[in-house]
Amino acid sequence: MKNVTLKEAWTGHADCRNCAIRQGVLFAGLSQADFETVHRPVDQYRLREGDLIYREGDGGQYLYTIRGGLVKLVRYLPDGTQRIIRLLRSTDVTGLELMIGQAYGHTAVVLQPTELCRLPVDEIKRLSLANARLYQELMARWQRALGNAEHSITQFATGAARQRVARMLIWLVNENPDNRCHLFGREDVGALLGITTETASRTVAEFKRLGYVTEDRANSFVCDIPALQRLLDE
């Protein structure tokens, strides 16, 4: 988190007991009694596009659980360009590597307005040793992170550029009943899909011309999912 914005981004101590998405988050398994033993607060933040959550190599003390929005985990290549390893969205947890004493393995940057909770890793460690349900939740998060990474391999790093863009749009729409999604900058599209910014731009533009997507506001798209799906069977 940018230190300068930390204060403005802060939206309060989280009331985990009454968390609206509690059944989806890490603390799903914590009883009222367990909460009493949490000594350091869980803080909530609201972040804007471009905000930095943490930096690769930093030895932090916090895990983050995404309440809503979109975050990219990136790694920077020797030549300065970035590669997006995977994306995080609602109920994803990141920073798990701290649990085994490692530094953050990526740089985490906000792609779309995001709300998240910041969890002190030492409390999680302590609680997870005694609480079987939290332990289960942690393993499930790890497995989900793994699934997401594998999704990046099979869906975002495989096939022609057109197919990758189509898979990305389908993923972004994510069962949204109105088939709407918000897209991010073309450079990030390229870094996610392993293609150049120009190819990302060209492909999105082509989809617009073909009517596969309609842009109602800037970077707000309504997608013709069946049409995009058709691209994937070819």
Add this chain to the structure above:
Amino acid sequence: MKNVTLKEAWTGHADCRNCAIRQGVLFAGLSQADFETVHRPVDQYRLREGDLIYREGDGGQYLYTIRGGLVKLVRYLPDGTQRIIRLLRSTDVTGLELMIGQAYGHTAVVLQPTELCRLPVDEIKRLSLANARLYQELMARWQRALGNAEHSITQFATGAARQRVARMLIWLVNENPDNRCHLFGREDVGALLGITTETASRTVAEFKRLGYVTEDRANSFVCDIPALQRLLDE
């Protein structure tokens, strides 16, 4: 594991207390006393190239820890072609998804002669709840699997074909002092790197002509690591 070969592949009940790679394996944290409570045996197997360990979607009861050799985790695409998600080698654990009640997420196939131990998942579950060290080891394995998946993204699915092949060879040599590695079939090379079989073949052949690698036996290569490394800075 192919049922037909299960018997021949079996090489005995593992003596975990005296395991040669115990400090590297999952059971590193188990005390003598803990071992006494393991009711189902840990079996050891020696498998040949092409042997099937488990199949995606199967609801198995065993984790596997690789003692030596090389295993591919693959997922089959709608059109029948395969994509290699990641490779497993010594001390890697696979099948962790069983810990949270999921079926195997991939098909696991032996690429090079492999020795592995088969661990009953319910025993691991039970032990890990009481044994903090095993719990730590499990998290570390999960994190390593995640790191391997991310390695597949950044190293094997990024850049030109020549660079991908170079990164693969460097990975296969893996600090081997004599710079030797065994390669697998070109189709698998393609499936790992997201390129066609022909491009895989062409690129390896090109490396041979350029002297970046020398093939002393069939698919046994000695690699000029600095030369390959140089390809990556371009």
Add this chain to the structure above:
DNA sequence: CGCCCTGTTGATACGATTCAAATATCGTGG
């Protein structure tokens, strides 16, 4: 011995990158 499977090589077409330029968008200060 001949067949099948794998690996290699060739020719061509297609797609993505690259380099370059024009256009659009955003934020800032006047």
Add this chain to the structure above:
DNA sequence: CCACGATATTTGAATCGTATCAACAGGGCG
């Protein structure tokens, strides 16, 4: 509020790399 510069996006043209389709060589095995 507008003008300006900085930044992001789009488009164009040429080049390069990879996929594709096809043919052939070699090795292992029945």
